[in-house]
Amino acid sequence: MSLSPRLHQIAHHITPGASVLDVGCSDGLLLDYLRREKQVDGRGIELDAERVARAVARGLSVVQGNADHDLAAFPDASVDFAILSETLQAMQRPDEVLAHLLRIGRRAIVAFPNFGHWRVRANILFGGRMPVTKGLPQSWYETENIHLCTIDDFRALAASRGYRIIAQRHLWGANPQSAWPNLLADHALFVLSN
Amino acid sequence: MNARSSLHRSLRLPHDLPLESGAVLPRPMIGYETYGELAADGGNAILICHALTGDQYVASTHPLTGKPGWWTRMVGRGRPVDPARHFIICMNVIGGCMGSEGPASPHPDGDGCWGLRFPVITIADMVRAQAAALDALGIGRLLAVVGGSMGGMQALQWAAQYPDRVASVVAIATAARHSAQNIAFHEVGRQAIMADPEWQGGAYTAAGTNPARGLSVARMAAHITYLSEAGLTGKFGRNLQDRAEVGFGFDADFQVESYLRYQGMSFVDRFDANSYLYITRAMDYFDLATAHDGLLAPAFAATSARFCIVSFDSDWLYPTAESRRIVQALVAAGRHVSFVELSSPHGHDSFLLDAPTMNAVVDGFLRSGEGAAA
Incomplete structure (x- = not known):
């Protein structure tokens, strides 16, 4: 089974044999890949019962839970990498979840859609409407994405909390986007440490 | 050592069994069934x-009732626990009445x-009795301990009590404890038995x-707790x-009354009233955190076992909140844990009924443990 370019980019930053907590792990596709290809000791947490059931049926250690409430039980510095993929913007308190990631993991890997992308800006600027794009396909009233941010917003949050940015990768579709990422990249990945 | 005492296959432990109360059970009998073949290793x-x-008839016909095993959906050919690849042991608990030492067994004094x-x-x-019986059967480390309801309590207790002897817990x-409501319902059952004049002080x-009426009422009350309002x-x-x-x-005007009466009456044919008192008491005393100043996580500190915890959304007897409490303790103890709350309208009894997702979850969990062991 092949990974999407986004998940592949996350996997790229995981060192073989590492321990991993994937927060919002869906049906465990990434954890399954990391277990097979990188001999990772993986755990996951996922809100949706059916996805959890599919992940556990794959033999993964995944618990049904809510990242906003259930990360507190995880011990300090208990994994090498805490991953938050496509989930940050759906959190009640993204800042607190981020703090938990960096408490539980020695490093945090956070991937999210960039709300500063020009298509999003154009939607609001010219259309006067909340954007509906390929990366953000739902209307404002039904989306789970309640805390969308731009790449610059995220950098500012990391700076204000004193987190170190170890690496950052920006994508436009499946391709790297290094110039003017806050405008031209529709997706971002950050590797953070305390 | 092995014997088929009347109906049930059983063994007598080669030594006395010390109990938590301080009492000692002299060389108790253990009734058991096995399925499949023990691997060379x-x-x-x-x-x-x-x-x-x-009872021990998890996947075979019950000798008293003639009914099929009580968990054939989970245990059997092509099921998550499969005699084609597992050696499966199921024992009647001590205090029970299906071949294990219990209040209805002959007193050693004769x-x-x-x-x-x-x-x-x-x-x-x-x-402890199960571990001793496994010793007697020449079985060391368990690939898994699997149980629902009180069976799940034993499975959790196994990891706490014999941390190195079990690889996976379902x-x-x-x-991980009996709540005030759990204890309250059990007390209703016990009082119903003891209020029956035929109980005769036990x-x-x-x-x-035969305190059949009292035991029957106890079963009726308990049976309601195994179902859900929507299910009824x-x-x-x-x-x-x-x-x-x-x-x-x-008279039983309503179908639900008739159903409960039938459940009560058919139960007394296969169960001993005093056993019901003893086993409900054991459940009421259960709280894995007691030995650790009220903290649950330390109970799982010594084991390296992996855990699979499953709850059902309509189960109000052992609600999901109790499973979450177990999961949080396991997470805090650094254990590998899988947990899912499944949807079913059937209340506590859901785990005994057709639940394809539960089977897929348990199957995947067990297989990945076997992969790691290989």
């Missing part, structure tokens, strides 16, 4: 633990049966009586039993 043994009124002279036992005592529709065998409504509603209108009397 002994690495494929799975212990199934039964619930309050269950003076009738134990009755209320039988010592009060705990979940930890049941597990605990379904269960809790000495009904000697008196030649869906199955019976306010439907009348074999009549067009209410009878203005106290």
Whole structure:
């Protein structure tokens, strides 16, 4: 089974044999890949019962839970990498979840859609409407994405909390986007440490 | 050592069994069944633990009732626990009445049966007896311990009590402690038994009586807790039993009454009233955190076992909140844990019924443990 370019980019930053907590792990596709290809000791947490059931049926250690409430039980510095993929913007308190990631993991890997992308800006600027794009396909009233941010917003949050940015990768579709990422990249990945 | 005492296959432990109360059970009998073949390296043994009124006939016809095993959806050919690849052991708990030492067993003095002279036992005592019986059968480390309800309590207790002897734990529709509500319902059942004049202070065998009415009422009350309001409504509603209108009397006018009466009456044919008192007491005393100043996580600190916890959304006897509490403790203890709350309208009994997702979850969990062991 092949990974999407986004998940592949996350996997790229995981060192073989590492321990991993994937927060919002869906049906465990990434954890399954990391277990097979990188001999990772993986755990996951996922809100949706059916996805959890599919992940556990794959033999993964995944618990049904809510990242906003259930990360507190995880011990300090208990994994090498805490991953938050496509989930940050759906959190009640993204800042607190981020703090938990960096408490539980020695490093945090956070991937999210960039709300500063020009298509999003154009939607609001010219259309006067909340954007509906390929990366953000739902209307404002039904989306789970309640805390969308731009790449610059995220950098500012990391700076204000004193987190170190170890690496950052920006994508436009499946391709790297290094110039003017806050405008031209529709997706971002950050590797953070305390 | 092995014997088929009357109906049940059983063994007598080669030594006395010390109990949590301080009492000692002299060389108790253990009734058990096995399915499949033990691998040459002994690495494929799975212990199934039964619930309050269950027994060792998990996947084979019951010798008393003639009914199929109580968990054939989970245990059997092509099922998650499969005799084609596992050696499956299921034992009657001590205090029970299906071949294991219990209040209805003969007293060692030869003076009738134990009755209320039988010592009060705990979940930890049941597990200690199982471990001793496995010793006697030449089985060391278990690939898995699997149980639902009280069986799940035993599975959790196994990891706490014998941390190095179990690789995987599956605990379904269960809790790490009995709540006030759990204890309250059990007390209703016990009082119903003891209020039956035929109970005779527990000495009904000697008196030649049978507290069937009391035990039947206990079963009826308990049975309600195994179902859900929606399940009862869906199955019976306010439907009348074999009549067009209410009878203005106290016959079983409603189908639900008739159903409960049947459940109560059929239960007394296969279960001993004193066993019901002892086993419900053991469950009431259960709280894995007691030994750790009220903290649950330390109970799982010593084991390296992986855990699979499953709850059902309509189970109000052992609700999901209790499973979450177990999961949080396991997470805090750094254990590998899988947990899912499944949707079912059938209440606590969901774990015994057709639940394809539960089977997929348990199957995947067990197989990945076997992969790691290989």
